[in-house]
Each structure stands twice: as C-alpha cells, then as structure tokens.
C-alpha cells in the first residue's frame with residue numbers, strides 16, 4: 055500500500071527535491087522520463103471519453119506529458135502559483151503568455167530594459183497585429199503612471215533588468231496596471247523564484263527561462279509560464295495545445311533534476327557575485343559597478359525590499375570602452391566569454407556587441423549600456439579563483455595599451 059504524502063505545506067528546498075513527483079507502477083526513486091510522443095487507449099470508447107474531457111488520460115505530448123507535468127507541478131509549488139505550463143524555451147513562454155491573451159486593438163506597456171527578444175516582441179511583433187505598445191523607463195513611476203492612465207491590456211516588465219540590473223517597483227506598477235485593467239507579466243529570470251516572488255507584489259503571470267538557473271548547468275533550453283488556474287486553463291492551454299511551443303520530456307527531466315539543487319546553487323552564486331562586485335569596485339580600471347545589494351546601487355533599498363539576495367549577475371563599466379573590454383575579456387583564463395547566464399560556470403559578455411547589438415546605439419544609450427559595459431554571470435567556482443582571474447585580466451588589459459604606446 056502506498057504511503058501517504060504529508061499534508062502539511064512543504065518548504066522550498068523540499069518542494070525543489072520532491073514537488074510534483076508521480077511514481078509509475080515500477081516505484082522508481084527518480085522522476086521517470088516519459089519520452090513518448092503519444093499515448094494509447096484501452097478502447098475506442100476511452101479515446102472518445104478522453105477527447106470529450108470526461109476521462110483524464112494523456113493524449114499527445116504536445117499538450118500533456120507526465121514528465122512535463124511533474125516539472126509544472128514542482129514549479130507551481132515553488133512559485134506559490136495555482137498553475138504552470140512548461141515551454142520549449144523562455145522566449146516560447148513569453149510569446150505564449152502574451153499572444154494567448156492579446157488581440158488586435160489591445161494595448162501593451164513594457165519597461166524598456168527587457169531581454170533582447172522580449173524587446174523585439176513588444177517593439178516589432180505585436181504592432182504587426184495591430185496591438186499598440188509603449189515603452190517606459192522601468193525605474194520611473196511617473197512614466198508608468200502616465201502610460202497606464204489609459205486602458206491597457208497587458209504590462210511586461212523585468213526586474214532586475216538585463217544587463218543594467220535596474221529594479222522596478224513591482225507593487226507600485228501592479229497597482230497602476232490593475233487600475234488600467236491590465237494583467238501584469240513579470241520576467242523573473244534574473245531573480246529566480248528563490249530570491250523574489252512577483253505574485254506577492256501583485257503580478258498576475260510570472261515567466262521564466264528554465265535555460266538559466268533552473269537547469270543551471272548549460273545543458274538544455276526550457277521555459278515556463280505561471281498564473282491563475284482559470285487563465286492557464288482557459289487562455290494559455292488552448293494556445294499551447296494548438297500552436298505547439300511544447301518542451302521535450304527529456305529537457306523537462308533534465309530541468310527537474312536541475313531544480314533539485316537550485317536552493318544550493320543560487321545562494322552560493324549570489325555570495326560569489328557579491329564578493330566579486332566588492333572586489334571590482336576597488337579596482338581603478340572600473341568606472342562603475344552595478345550590483346543590486348551594494349550601497350552604491352541607485353535602487354538598493356527597493357532591491358532589498360523585493361529580493362532576499364542581490365542575484366547572480368554583476369554589471370560593470372571598464373574605463374577605456376570597447377577596446378579595454380575586449381582586451382580584458384580576451385585575457386580571462388577561467389571565465390568564459392558567453393552570452394548565457396545563470397550557469398554554474400562564470401560567463402562574461404559585452405552587451406553592446408552581442409546581446410544588445412540589435413537594439414541600436416540610441417536605445418543602448420537610453421538603457422545606460424556603454425561600450426565599456428561588461429555583464430558577468432557569476433558561477434559556482436571557488437570565488438578566490440574567479441577573483442584571481444578577474445584581477446589578472448584587468449592587469450593584462452591595463453598593461454596592453456601602455457606597451458603599445460611605448
């Protein structure tokens with residue numbers, strides 16, 4: 055006879071290890087990987103009843119799979135959301151959350167500082183379908199209030215933002231958005247559900263790229279959308295079922311196993327990031343360091359009110375612009391040059407020439423991204439080795455032009 059699961063609320067670490075698990079008849083320890091596209095029925099009548107909705111039975115992995123369902127349940131439990139749908143990528147999650155809900159004539163307001171592809175959806179894709187869109191500076195509540203003084207369908211924001219780690223006051227923006235009739239979508243990738251719970255501040259929908267901290271080991275792409283059960287079932291699910299942004303059960307399984315250590319990895323990466331930010335701030339080659347929990351972050355108070363730690367990313371400006379950045383990055387021996395983030399390996403990128411190349415110089419200036427800006431995703435290596443690598447790379451970057459000038 056099966057033992058009874060505890061019916062008391064479980065703490066986050068426990069949810070990450072055990073949330074959503076459904077054991078098959080073989081009583082396996084680990085979550086089973088149901089790598090199957092379809093499912094079979096006992097009889098034609100059972101197939102009919104399943105399609106009619108009177109019997110619960112998996113039909114086809116585009117719209118339901120047991121391994122994917124385990125991931126969805128685990129993520130919903132962690133977030134404290136009523137329901138979750140997993141998707142093939144983070145962008146599939148953002149796209150499905152928005153396009154499942156929006157129609158011609160609707161209006162969207164978004165913070166300007168968004169992940170590049172989210173920016174493209176709002177600036178380029180939505181207007182093609184007759185959806186009005188407006189960007190505001192996320193930190194400026196007056197701009198939010200002005201933009202939300204007319205009826206609005208949806209708000210999209212990211213906090214902390216990529217790559218300048220700008221903080222949006224979620225409670226204030228959600229209040230304004232709800233008065234305008236909008237649903238608020240928060241892209242919570244940078245904070246992770248361990249550091250920040252947007253729904254506690256009024257967010258209606260939370261989206262993640264599971265590619266980042268959830269897998270966190272550079273293996274698979276994935277994403278998810280979390281929200282109220284009714285919205286997920288009536289609005290999101292038909293969109294996913296019929297347009298197919300579905301995650302592979304294999305990738306869902308990898309992410310399930312990644313989640314089991316999320317509560318160990320993310321705090322360790324945050325500790326490393328905080329130490330790295332302090333070390334960088336001491337260096338004369340660096341014009342400014344942005345890290346949400348540092349005293350010199352312009353929104354430290356708000357960051358500390360919304361988040362339980364400063365996050366795993368550090369952004370800084372090197373004096374000497376692009377040339378200095380390239381010399382510095384090329385001199386790194388341990389830290390990789392990569393535009394990914396949230397990985398156990400420390401990764402650095404130069405936003406102006408990679409992730410934010412396509413937004414153009416004018417928009418970069420508006421976002422505060424200079425040619426000297428470097429974004430560092432701090433990993434799980436020993437922090438002393440990360441700091442040694444940064445120190446020697448800064449020394450090397452400094453030495454190079456001096457030699458050239460001789």
Ligand SMILES: *Cc1c(COP(=O)(O)O)cnc(C)c1O
Nearest residue numbers: 143144145169241243263265276
């Ligand atoms: C990576 C990322 C995305 C997109 O996720 P993919 O899994 O790469 O599609 C969206 N938003 C933010 C903030 C991200 O960092």
